[in-house]
Amino acid sequence: MMTSRKSVINIGLLGLGTVGTGVMQILAKNRADIAAKTGSELKITKALVRDPSKTRPHLDPAVELTTDASSVLTDPAIDIIVEVMGGIEPARQYIATALEHGKHVVTANKDLMALCGYELFSAAQEHNKNIYYEASVGGGIPLIRPIKHCLAANRIRSIMGIINGTTNYILTQMTAAKKDFQDALAEAQAKGFAEADPKNDLEGRDAAYKLAILASLAFQSVVNVDDIATESIVEMSVRDIMYADELGFVIKLLAIGEETQEGLKLRVHPTLVPKDHPLASVHNEFNALFLVGDAVGELMFFGRGAGSLPTASAVVADVIEAVHNIHHGIENHAIEMTFAAKPVVPMSRSRSKFYVRLKAKDQPGVFGSVATVFGDAQVSLDMILQTRRDVNLAEIVLVTHEVVEHNFYQALERIKQLDSIRNISNVIRVLERG
Numbered sequence: 001m002m003t004s005r006k007s008v009i010n011i012g013l014l015g016l017g018t019v020g021t022g023v024m025q026i027l028a029k030n031r032a033d034i035a036a037k038t039g040s041e042l043k044i045t046k047a048l049v050r051d052p053s054k055t056r057p058h059l060d061p062a063v064e065l066t067t068d069a070s071s072v073l074t075d076p077a078i079d080i081i082v083e084v085m086g087g088i089e090p091a092r093q094y095i096a097t098a099l100e101h102g103k104h105v106v107t108a109n110k111d112l113m114a115l116c117g118y119e120l121f122s123a124a125q126e127h128n129k130n131i132y133y134e135a136s137v138g139g140g141i142p143l144i145r146p147i148k149h150c151l152a153a154n155r156i157r158s159i160m161g162i163i164n165g166t167t168n169y170i171l172t173q174m175t176a177a178k179k180d181f182q183d184a185l186a187e188a189q190a191k192g193f194a195e196a197d198p199k200n201d202l203e204g205r206d207a208a209y210k211l212a213i214l215a216s217l218a219f220q221s222v223v224n225v226d227d228i229a230t231e232s233i234v235e236m237s238v239r240d241i242m243y244a245d246e247l248g249f250v251i252k253l254l255a256i257g258e259e260t261q262e263g264l265k266l267r268v269h270p271t272l273v274p275k276d277h278p279l280a281s282v283h284n285e286f287n288a289l290f291l292v293g294d295a296v297g298e299l300m301f302f303g304r305g306a307g308s309l310p311t312a313s314a315v316v317a318d319v320i321e322a323v324h325n326i327h328h329g330i331e332n333h334a335i336e337m338t339f340a341a342k343p344v345v346p347m348s349r350s351r352s353k354f355y356v357r358l359k360a361k362d363q364p365g366v367f368g369s370v371a372t373v374f375g376d377a378q379v380s381l382d383m384i385l386q387t388r389r390d391v392n393l394a395e396i397v398l399v400t401h402e403v404v405e406h407n408f409y410q411a412l413e414r415i416k417q418l419d420s421i422r423n424i425s426n427v428i429r430v431l432e433r434g
């Protein structure tokens, strides 16, 4: 169906903070280009905020600031609602209301899309409108659209990403400048790369939300965030980073999704990444996604995963797509509604390679007893480093071959009980060399 082209498309913003301001800036700066690309003038007419008296840089005086959500959501003149306020409620309710009132919706909200995506796609389908969410994962890096459209011909085997800038900044600083974890975190906060409460980032929860969205699209499944095993980076030490370096690895927080015959394997954890892997050279606040498709082979996306303008770049691209769809009368085409949940393999049944750092009495036979316990549990060893720390204690670092996680952790429990073992200082998964 071909509909008449609207010369003006009105946009209502929900939120005018970091991302909302970037959206306003891009629409002002690139107004003529965007009008040429879409055939319409794109105008923000209203913006919902908490505090209209706040000083706001780059504020377009033509935009009406309001604290009354329904005056934006039900305004018949508004065509597209851009939700950049964050959080679950009231954002979820506002998007539902916008759809009910015939608006297309663009959102940057990963938490909401990861937790309530299915519900919102259903509402969009019911009202024959679309939800666009490119900015919800990877900020300015195009990920959603490439997976959904450009790679649609492929069966995607795996996705593996550095999709949290805060943790990547911290781990990069610990590696490059040998800063300890607390100092690197304080620096990330001072530079605006970490929030005042960084818990969700450090514990891998933020990356798990993003992985849920990406894995859902890559494997055409409905992914529950709670099925994603997550591990924090707070136990990482410069000592581990230095041993990893000696063994030929760097430590990164990876979000990993694979589709296997047994089901989906989904996890977020600190990982020893071989130095020659493309993800090893993704530093500081940068993000990247490494993907393997059966036709395209290996592919990597790299760029700024957050920030006002990079994130707004993705939001405005979604707005432009929405405008094209409005012009061409394309209403709902949510392929996400065709997805059905696939089984997720529990971590205990997954196979991984492990780095283990432990302290033991510096006496003959210690290493032999550790190797025997691992051997009994069918855990074979790939690499070993042994360093003497003082007269009584030795530090042993070893890397296993790929093993069933359950067997590995059972052996580790037995090793902890050995008389000669003082403690297990850290255990980190290792990415197999390609």
Ligand SMILES: NC(=O)c1ccc[n+]([C@@H]2O[C@H](COP(=O)([O-])OP(=O)(O)OC[C@H]3O[C@@H](n4cnc5c(N)ncnc54)[C@H](OP(=O)(O)O)[C@@H]3O)[C@@H](O)[C@H]2O)c1
Binding pocket: 014, 015, 016, 017, 018, 019, 020, 048, 049, 050, 051, 052, 054, 067, 083, 084, 085, 086, 087, 090, 108, 109, 110, 111, 135, 136, 139, 305, 306, 307, 308, 311
């Ligand atoms: N920042 C990034 O780099 C980035 C990257 C990717 C995705 N995102 C996502 O983008 C979204 C927005 O992030 P942001 O960094 O722009 O957030 P932000 O700077 O905190 O801005 C939030 C905006 O929403 C308004 N707001 C929040 N709750 C409201 C409520 N209940 N009623 C009315 N207004 C409300 C705030 O109003 P006031 O201005 O009056 O306080 C503010 O303008 C989030 O979902 C985030 O996860 C952000």
